[in-house]
Amino acid sequence: MGASHINIALADFSAKIVEETSHPFDIKQGPQVCLAEASRILHELLNHYGINIAQLMAVGVGVPGPVVTDAGMVVSPPIMPGWDGFPIRKSLEKEWGLPVSLNNDADLGALGEWAYGAGRGEKNLAFIKVGSGIGAGLIINQQIYGGTTGSAGEIGHLTIDENGPLCSCGNRGCMEAFAGGHAIALQARKLVESGKRTLLSNIPTENLTAEDVAKAARRGDLPSQEIIMRAGTFIGIAIAGLVNLFNPGAVIIGGGVAQVGDLLTTSIRKAVRERSLRASEQSVRITTAMLGQRSSLMGATVQAINIAIHDAVERKKPDSKTEFSAKLNQAAPT
Amino acid sequence: MGASHINIALADFSAKIVEETSHPFDIKQGPQVCLAEASRILHELLNHYGINIAQLMAVGVGVPGPVVTDAGMVVSPPIMPGWDGFPIRKSLEKEWGLPVSLNNDADLGALGEWAYGAGRGEKNLAFIKVGSGIGAGLIINQQIYGGTTGSAGEIGHLTIDENGPLCSCGNRGCMEAFAGGHAIALQARKLVESGKRTLLSNIPTENLTAEDVAKAARRGDLPSQEIIMRAGTFIGIAIAGLVNLFNPGAVIIGGGVAQVGDLLTTSIRKAVRERSLRASEQSVRITTAMLGQRSSLMGATVQAINIAIHDAVERKKPDSKTEFSAKLNQAAPT
Numbered sequence: 001m002g003a004s005h006i007n008i009a010l011a012d013f014s015a016k017i018v019e020e021t022s023h024p025f026d027i028k029q030g031p032q033v034c035l036a037e038a039s040r041i042l043h044e045l046l047n048h049y050g051i052n053i054a055q056l057m058a059v060g061v062g063v064p065g066p067v068v069t070d071a072g073m074v075v076s077p078p079i080m081p082g083w084d085g086f087p088i089r090k091s092l093e094k095e096w097g098l099p100v101s102l103n104n105d106a107d108l109g110a111l112g113e114w115a116y117g118a119g120r121g122e123k124n125l126a127f128i129k130v131g132s133g134i135g136a137g138l139i140i141n142q143q144i145y146g147g148t149t150g151s152a153g154e155i156g157h158l159t160i161d162e163n164g165p166l167c168s169c170g171n172r173g174c175m176e177a178f179a180g181g182h183a184i185a186l187q188a189r190k191l192v193e194s195g196k197r198t199l200l201s202n203i204p205t206e207n208l209t210a211e212d213v214a215k216a217a218r219r220g221d222l223p224s225q226e227i228i229m230r231a232g233t234f235i236g237i238a239i240a241g242l243v244n245l246f247n248p249g250a251v252i253i254g255g256g257v258a259q260v261g262d263l264l265t266t267s268i269r270k271a272v273r274e275r276s277l278r279a280s281e282q283s284v285r286i287t288t289a290m291l292g293q294r295s296s297l298m299g300a301t302v303q304a305i306n307i308a309i310h311d312a313v314e315r316k317k318p319d320s321k322t323e324f325s326a327k328l329n330q331a332a333p334t
Numbered sequence: 335m336g337a338s339h340i341n342i343a344l345a346d347f348s349a350k351i352v353e354e355t356s357h358p359f360d361i362k363q364g365p366q367v368c369l370a371e372a373s374r375i376l377h378e379l380l381n382h383y384g385i386n387i388a389q390l391m392a393v394g395v396g397v398p399g400p401v402v403t404d405a406g407m408v409v410s411p412p413i414m415p416g417w418d419g420f421p422i423r424k425s426l427e428k429e430w431g432l433p434v435s436l437n438n439d440a441d442l443g444a445l446g447e448w449a450y451g452a453g454r455g456e457k458n459l460a461f462i463k464v465g466s467g468i469g470a471g472l473i474i475n476q477q478i479y480g481g482t483t484g485s486a487g488e489i490g491h492l493t494i495d496e497n498g499p500l501c502s503c504g505n506r507g508c509m510e511a512f513a514g515g516h517a518i519a520l521q522a523r524k525l526v527e528s529g530k531r532t533l534l535s536n537i538p539t540e541n542l543t544a545e546d547v548a549k550a551a552r553r554g555d556l557p558s559q560e561i562i563m564r565a566g567t568f569i570g571i572a573i574a575g576l577v578n579l580f581n582p583g584a585v586i587i588g589g590g591v592a593q594v595g596d597l598l599t600t601s602i603r604k605a606v607r608e609r610s611l612r613a614s615e616q617s618v619r620i621t622t623a624m625l626g627q628r629s630s631l632m633g634a635t636v637q638a639i640n641i642a643i644h645d646a647v648e649r650k651k652p653d654s655k656t657e658f659s660a661k662l663n664q665a666a667p668t
Binding site for chain 2: 066075076078122123124136138140141145146147148149150151152153154155157158159160161162163169171237240241242244245246247248249274275276277278279280283284
């Protein structure tokens with residue numbers, strides 16, 4: 001579940017996605033409405049595929065907020081009003097009669113890229129999700145590291161300049177206030193209003209988004225490229241901090257704005273090279289997500305497989321895995 | 335081994351320190367001179383205590399540089415010229431005929447405080463060593479986290495202000511350039527030269543150190559207190575970044591300058607409260623090291639006990655632990 005979209009995938013035990021769907025979605029409508037909507041879309045997908053929910057082994061769920069994994073809920077989620085403390089996992093387990101896992105979406109992005117993408121083989125890595133907000137998921141010793149209360153990875157709120165612009169979190173000079181989607185859109189509006197020659201002047205200023213800037217940059221619009229590169233520098237300064245603190249083997253840039261590709265990663269790499277200590281800088285790969293927009297979805301798949309296996313072992317059904325694959329294969333339209 | 339002192343402790347298997355010694359030491363003299371000196375002091379201590387080196391089970395060693403644990407050496411250590419790539423652990427194991435562990439001193443500080451100090455019971459914590467440089471040791475999932483190449487925890491080089499003062503690492507606006515011992519001493523010199531009324535004017539400006547400022551602050555000197563509090567604010571901004579990224583259960587402030595106590599921790603706490611996201615800020619304890627200057631020494635003791643047990647198990651000597659305690663008790667002067 002994202003802020004504005006819900007993506008659901010049906011996968012087998014080899015993590016092959018056999019069916020996938022994406023729908024507009026408003027996480028601000030709260031748990032009752034959203035979980036009912038998620039259920040409806042899941043059942044639609046299953047019906048289309050001709051299988052019954054009882055044939056599923058487990059569901060992996062991701063949300064854009066800090067998750068307390070053991071409790072299966074989010075705590076003080078900034079962009080999920082009404083969800084604070086709601087028993088998401090228990091509620092879905094009850095409704096679906098299946099084991100459910102709940103994780104933060106950036107954490108799942110890190111897991112997805114680690115298992116099937118740009119982070120394969122790394123022991124420690126960070127996945128940076130660049131969207132309207134900027135968050136990180138961390139893999140430490142080959143596992144999701146969520147921190148003490150599930151709110152690790154808030155790289156967007158590292159102070160870059162203590163006298164910098166005001167951030168949505170209430171502080172000044174956070175990285176997100178320089179380089180998040182909102183900040184990029186704001187700079188684009190200022191650019192257009194300044195009367196400079198830019199592709200962006202074709203779009204009504206009030207509608208301008210970071211995605212528009214990314215698109216224009218890809219089409220060769222120099223002022224848009226400058227905005228993206230400047231954002232990359234600020235993201236890079238914060239990543240340099242993360243690299244100095246955490247000495248990861250890889251930093252993987254994902255999320256919507258990251259789709260702009262080389263332009264962003266090049267300026268990120270430059271800032272990290274300039275601002276990290278040599279030992280850590282030389283041992284870190286900085287790269288774009290290999291799974292594109294699918295990083296978190298693949299992470300949710302990994303989690304679903306993990307809990308399905310765990311559940312099967314717990315129930316002493318050593319053949320459940322095979323059974324499920326057989327079920328799914330039987331159910332597959334040929 | 336520190337930059338300017340070597341501390342050696344003799345401990346039993348309950349981590350009780352039975353003998354302890356501290357000597358001036360210059361790590362810049364390189365591995366040959368320093369390791370010979372360490373050996374000499376160790377043998378002196380053992381002679382004084384009336385036991386033979388063969389009666390020891392293991393030695394835990396700490397150094398002020400980034401350690402690659404598996405290799406038992408430091409890599410690109412900024413304040414250990416001549417040590418880069420020298421096989422410290424192997425060389426000591428050969429000389430002493432004992433299993434030796436090698437770790438970074440801030441990592442050992444974190445381990446010491448976690449096992450016997452202010453961090454007991456925490457799953458994840460950071461130990462901040464405030465001295466001429468400022469580094470952090472991290473405990474993640476109840477283990478030292480050294481990062482991919484042993485250089486995690488470099489909190490002193492987080493960018494606080496990208497246009498700030500030049501740091502020893504070559505970048506601008508690092509936290510250490512605002513709040514490290516050198517920066518504090520520099521501010522003290524400027525203070526005295528400004529002619530302001532301060533206890534520090536009794537000391538020749540060229541000799542002024544951060545310790546002098548800490549002492550004067552403890553004696554109630556307001557301008558010195560202001561310098562310490564300002565340093566605390568910058569340290570706090572960087573710790574807020576660490577808290578946002580790692581969501582630890584505790585942050586423990588140690589090292590020489592930290593001995594000034596409440597004044598420093600109060601301003602650190604204030605900055606962290608202001609600049610961390612609520613969920614992480616509310617779940618973190620910020621406190622002073624409980625073991626004072628002994629945090630790293632206790633961490634080295636933990637490591638020595640760990641490898642002694644590991645070694646005993648490897649050699650299939652299940653009674654070694656008891657044997658050693660018996661030996662040590664026999665050797666103890668009564």
